[in-house]
Amino acid sequence: MAERLNADARPEKRLFISLLTRDISLVAAFLDLVDNSVNAAVEPVSDRLKTANGYQQVFDDATVQPSVNVYLKLAEASVEVRDNAGGISAATAEQHVFKFGRSAEDADTRDRLSVYGIGLKRAIFKLGRQITIRSDHVEGGFDLKLNVDRWAADTTQPWTFPITRRDPVPPEKCGTTIIVSDLNEEVSRRICDGLFVGQLREAISRTYAFYIAKFVTIYLGDQPVEPMIVDIGANRTSETLEIDGVSCAIAAGIGDPQGGAFRDRSSGWFIFCNGRTVISADKSPLTGWANPGTGLPIFQPKHRPFVGHVFFVSDDPEKLPWTTTKAGINEDSAIWQEAKRHMVVVGRSVISFLDGRYTDEGTEIASADLRQVAQERISVLSSAVSARRSFTPPPVAQSETMRIQYDAKVSDIRKIAQYLRRPGMGGAEVGRHTFLYFLRNEVGEK
Amino acid sequence: MAQSSARWISYDLRPAKQSERRILLDVLKVAAEAGLPLPTYRYVGMGAVRFYDFLLVHRYLGIDRMISLEHDKRMYRRAEFNAPFGFIKVKNQTSGDFIEQDSFSDLTVAWFDYDGGIGPHMLRDISAIALKMKLGDFFFVTVYGGPPSSLVKSSDVDRLAWFQDHLGDAAGEVTIENVENANFITAVHKVLIAAIKSAFAARRDGRFRFLLQVQYSDSVPMITVGGAFLADGQTLALNKNLARQLPFLAQGGEQLYEISSFHLTEQERALFDRAVTRTGRSRARNTLRKLGFRDAEIMAYRDLLRYVPRYVETIV
Structure with missing residues (x-):
């Protein structure tokens, strides 16, 4: 009988760190840290946030006010993320927070944004090598001082983080501060590159649009982040579906122009999971575009008025079709595949109308007219909880004019202009003149 | 092609602008004292027909290789005629074309004084020049600090949208308060700083050191931002000299210094x-x-004190 051996399958810390941090962007890492603060902020009402209706009711509830501030400070040498949420108790830190992953027992039904139990670790490893966490809690918080390189070199099993207990504090003194210093070089460079802070601000603005001003105020540097909300016109197509404990509300309609123009950054599909924006202004095959046969057409400038919302809600965040970074969609997810089919159907009615904006006769529907087609603005949430409805395109107005367009030799146009003693006449003017000449002198119209 | 503002702006009596020129010269002089061989540099600017900066740069720094860019075809002939020194080469080129075509093999002080308000072409120039500058090169931009003509009548919301759509991530930190008329120069400043930082972020052989961030107004608000691309050792020496000789300029920070106008x-x-x-x-x-x-x-x-000009009338 062959000798049975046990091959060593212990994980290497360095591999874990590398795997966790390589595929997450720096922006997503910061959002991971903000997620924890926002999660804590919504905890008091998380029981009500199980359906789209629940989200709408909480949003309309005037007694629910922002109770948590999140402060992000970025510098070349260190970053700090601080909040005044409820903090993390020493017991929770000891038993759950620093595990890599989440067991079934660890899953907290109050979590709305925390999915896989790796966000905090992934973010701090991404950022740098000296980690300081201080959390104050009514039951006593904790301190952590971690040198990542030394921790990674320590092969002691099982893996642990060295935390020390802090004394209990009253609720108004609760909160968590995370400071990362000895930043990784690429992180330090990005923070100082002149654009990153603005990019992070925009990402926060989009991602937490629902949560900002209702649950949290988020400061980046000294400036609060304003939520970026993309409303939709009341004239829209919408439907809802439920798949395996996940509710999905889909709506497509006309967006809101700014400065008389529909903007690229405010058009396309917007995907929300438990109120968090996962995908923004998508115009790619991910959301069905560029698939003229069974999907939507290639997105073109004439489609810029298109806005689509997909609002996924589940009290089990793991069932939602987001990736582990929450910055993308798990395209293989059965829920997503089903939702995408419905998105195409819902979106088609609006796309067909927008495709018909420009015709061979030269008629077109102006941006100003699209506003009337869209009707009044409604929010993502209002759209998500509404009954099924269909986009109603306006009746096609019978135009009294038609465009005439043809090619003519430049030399012939110049001859006519010379004949008329107006050598600077352009082609369009020559065309109009000759048209009117025939109408008046041959047809007899005055 | 856009016309040059030199057609109708007289540069003779702009005391704040003159102070700005003198301060920039002093910054360069401080750099020379810190070891940078300024007299051997070439100067690239936009002299229009008066060439004030060219006169000062030669007189105070001894630079005698100069290029003046004039994009307006009709003004170009006047510029060529009015060049005060034989070593000034006037080129009928936009700044973008010049950056693209020039090798930047010589140590350079480049000062681009743009017509019109902030626009994407300036950010393109900044991105392009950052790839070509060598250690020791200087780069300054001067821009009108008010809204471009297309935004004058726009609402603040539409202005912010314009910034985001036309200037992209460089406008990431611009707020709606920044684009109000009274604060517009702040928006321009933020965009220029972000664009310059971003353009040089990829360079690993040195760092762009901001040496001058000033705003001034004779008749219209203007902003000048710039500095040098330096190795760490060069930066240290320069910092010390600047702190001593020009303490009112923010050292390493991102504050805009306002050059006051004095009517005395x-x-x-x-x-x-x-x-x-x-x-x-x-x-x-x-x-x-x-x-x-x-x-x-x-x-x-x-x-x-050392920079406020004194104007006198002479009767000949």
Whole structure:
């Protein structure tokens, strides 16, 4: 009988760190840290946030006010993320927070944004090598001082983080501060590159649009982040579906122009999971575009008025079709595949109308007219909880004019202009003149 | 092609602009004292038909290789005619074309004084020049600090949208308050700083050191931002000299220094000169206060004592 051996399958810390941090962007890492603060902020009402209706009711509830501030400070040498949420108790830190992953027992039904139990670790490893966490809690918080390189070199099993207990504090003194210093070089460079802070601000603005001003105020540097909300016109197509404990509300309609123009950054599909924006202004095959046969057409400038919302809600965040970074969609997810089919159907009615904006006769529907087609603005949430409805395109107005367009030799146009003693006449003017000449002198119209 | 503003703006009587020129020259002189061989540099600017900066750069720094860019075809002939020195080469080129075609093999001081308000072409120039500059090169931009003509009548919401759509991530930190008329120069400043930082972020052989961030207004608000691309050792020496000789310029920060305009009589000016050059209590200072001048004005004059021009009329 062959000798049975046990091959060593212990994980290497360095591999874990590398795997966790390589595929997450720096922006997503910061959002991971903000997620924890926002999660804590919504905890008091998380029981009500199980359906789209629940989200709408909480949003309309005037007694629910922002109770948590999140402060992000970025510098070349260190970053700090601080909040005044409820903090993390020493017991929770000891038993759950620093595990890599989440067991079934660890899953907290109050979590709305925390999915896989790796966000905090992934973010701090991404950022740098000296980690300081201080959390104050009514039951006593904790301190952590971690040198990542030394921790990674320590092969002691099982893996642990060295935390020390802090004394209990009253609720108004609760909160968590995370400071990362000895930043990784690429992180330090990005923070100082002149654009990153603005990019992070925009990402926060989009991602937490629902949560900002209702649950949290988020400061980046000294400036609060304003939520970026993309409303939709009341004239829209919408439907809802439920798949395996996940509710999905889909709506497509006309967006809101700014400065008389529909903007690229405010058009396309917007995907929300438990109120968090996962995908923004998508115009790619991910959301069905560029698939003229069974999907939507290639997105073109004439489609810029298109806005689509997909609002996924589940009290089990793991069932939602987001990736582990929450910055993308798990395209293989059965829920997503089903939702995408419905998105195409819902979106088609609006796309067909927008495709018909420009015709061979030269008629077109102006941006100003699209506003009337869209009707009044409604929010993502209002759209998500509404009954099924269909986009109603306006009746096609019978135009009294038609465009005439043809090619003519430049030399012939110049001859006519010379004949008329107006050598600077352009082609369009020559065309109009000759048209009117025939109408008046041959047809007899005055 | 856009027309040059030199067609109708007389550069003769712009005291704040002249102060700005003199301060920029002083920054370059400080750099020379810190070891950078400024007289061997070439100067690239936009001299229009007056070439004021060219005159000063040669007189004060000894630079005698110069290029003036004039994009307007009709102004180009006048510019060529009016070039004060034989070593100034006037080129009928946009700044973008020049950056693309020039090798930048010589140590360079480049000062692009743009017509019109902030626009994507300036950011393109910044991105392009950052790839070509060598260690020791200087780069400054001057831009109109008010809204471009297309935004003058726009709402603040539409202005912010324009910034986001046309200037992209460089406008990431611009807020709606920044694009109000009274604060617009702040928006321009933020965009320029972000664009320059971003353009040089990929360079690993040195760092862009901001040496000058000033705003001024003779008739319209203007902003000048710039500095040098330096190795760490060069930066250290320069920092010390700047802190000593030009302390009013923010060192390493991102604050805009406002070059004040002073409308003083000769007698008042003499009083200011005495007040700011004497420490402790001063009769001149008290007299100024009695005349209604504020301490902030006195302090501002102290910063700019060496730079405020004096204009005289000569009868020939």
